[in-house]
Amino acid sequence: MPCMTTKTAIVVGAGIIGACLAYRLARAGLHVTIVDAGQAHNGASGGSWAWLNAVSAGDKSYFDLRQASLAAYHDLEKELSGRLKIDWTGALIWDPGLYSPKVVNAPQKNWGGNVKTVTADEIRALEPLLTSPPDGALFSADDGLVDGAYATRTLIEAAQSIGARCAFGRRVKSMIHENDRITGVQTDFGALYADVTVLAAGTGISDLLAEHAIPLPTANRAGLLITTAPVTKRMTRALWSDTVHVKQLSDDRLVIGENDHAPGALDNPEATITQMIETTQKLLPALGMLSVERTTIATRPIPGDGFPVIGAIPSLHGAYIAMMHSGFTLAAITAKLLSQEILNNEESPLLAPYRLSRFAQ
Structure with a gap:
């Protein structure tokens, strides 16, 4: 029964994460306020390649x-009549951290994923612009790609259309703690109160927990993205x-990320950007000379063991946490299951390995 x-x-x-949660909670009938020091898609989400x-x-x-x-995500797309514009054409992968030619079947295939190894000829058929493909790769056919900024804005607008309100430009300084319960947040523009507070502020979560002596080790990492002209x-x-990893948006722009930045690479971003563009032009020469339109450097929120942290915050009744990398991949299920936990006071078995309490053990 709902609470x-x-x-x-x-x-x-x-x-x-916050946009998905706000939409789910508002759709369930709650009066939702989204609070952020900036605007939608302003933090780590703004620096995500947005690969599902x-x-x-x-x-x-x-x-x-x-x-x-x-x-x-497929369910969410149906609810929103396709407005998220997710491209479900899959991805070709030959990063050595994910693919090895010595491994015939990826573990994900054995677990039920729609993943297969492909030869150079098959790679050419799947992506004709690759004139010099690798000898082999993984083809992950069920993967989705989304314009991160657009999808986040769309979800916030959907939440607003059913009653959610936005308090942007307000930095959350602390949670309000009264009688062993969190009753809201203190911002630099005053207090906001609610029955439930969900922390989905990425790298900003650790400071909010530290005030209550709650440990959350992190391995946050900065990343750089390039958006080209069409x-x-x-x-x-x-x-x-x-x-590098490369995708194309519906407006014909490319979004390029580097798999692993060398130590100090972001201390001199101009050199890193030049190298990424040259590498992409060599990979996809048919696209011609690429022009950089925008670059983004963002810090990705990564819990210390690399796995998500989702659920109620022990000892702080009324407070919940949702911190993870990859946020885009996990946003839809996080919002679905966490909103159910908030509404029904019943924990999801699927989230059992990802509780904050594991760091207190």
């Missing part, structure tokens, strides 16, 4: 969670090569 005393909620953070996948999970339970999120030819798949 009828929960009528209002504050979601701290207007990235993809399960193939990068090396752990079976984590793979299951990511697969469930892909299914939840190109004249269309890619048919996303590519995660051994050096």
Whole structure:
């Protein structure tokens, strides 16, 4: 049975996790306020390649969670009449961290994923713009690609259309703690109160927990993304090569990320940007000379063991947490399951490995 005393909620953070949660909670009938120091898609979500996948999970339970999120995205798309504009054409992957030619069947295939190894000829057929493909790769056919900024804004607008309100430009300084319960947040523009407070503020979560002596080790990592001017030819798949990852948006712009930045690479971003562009032009020469339109450097929120942290915050009744990388992949299932936990006071078995309490053990 729903918890009828929960009528209002504050979601701290207007990235993809916060946007999805706000939509789900508002759709369930709660009065939701989204609070963020900036605007929608202002933090880590703004620096995400926004790849929806399960193939990068090396752990079976984590793979299951990511697969469930892909299914939840399909449901979300139906609810929103396709407005998220997710491209489900899959990805070709030959990054050595995810693919080895010595491994005939990827573990994800054995776990039920729609993943297969492909030869150079098959790669050419899947992505004709790759004139010099690798000898082999993984093809993850069920992967989705989304314009991160657009999807986040769309979800926030959908939440607003059913009653959610936004308090942007307000930095959350602390949670309000009264009688062993969190009753809201203190911002630099005053207090906001609600029955439930959900922390979805990425790297900002640790400071809010530290005030209550709650440990949350992190391995946060900065990343750089390049968005190019539109190109004249269309890619048919996303590519995660051994050096860069490249996808194309519906407006023909490319979004390029580097797989692993060398130590100090972001201290001199101009050199790194030049190298990424040159690498992409070599990978996809048919696209011609690429022009950089925008670059983004963002810090990705990564819990210390690399796995998500989702659920109620022990000892702080009324407070919940949702912190993870990859936020885009996991946003749909996180919002679905966490909103159910908030409304029904029943924990989801799928989230059992990802509780904050594991760091207190």
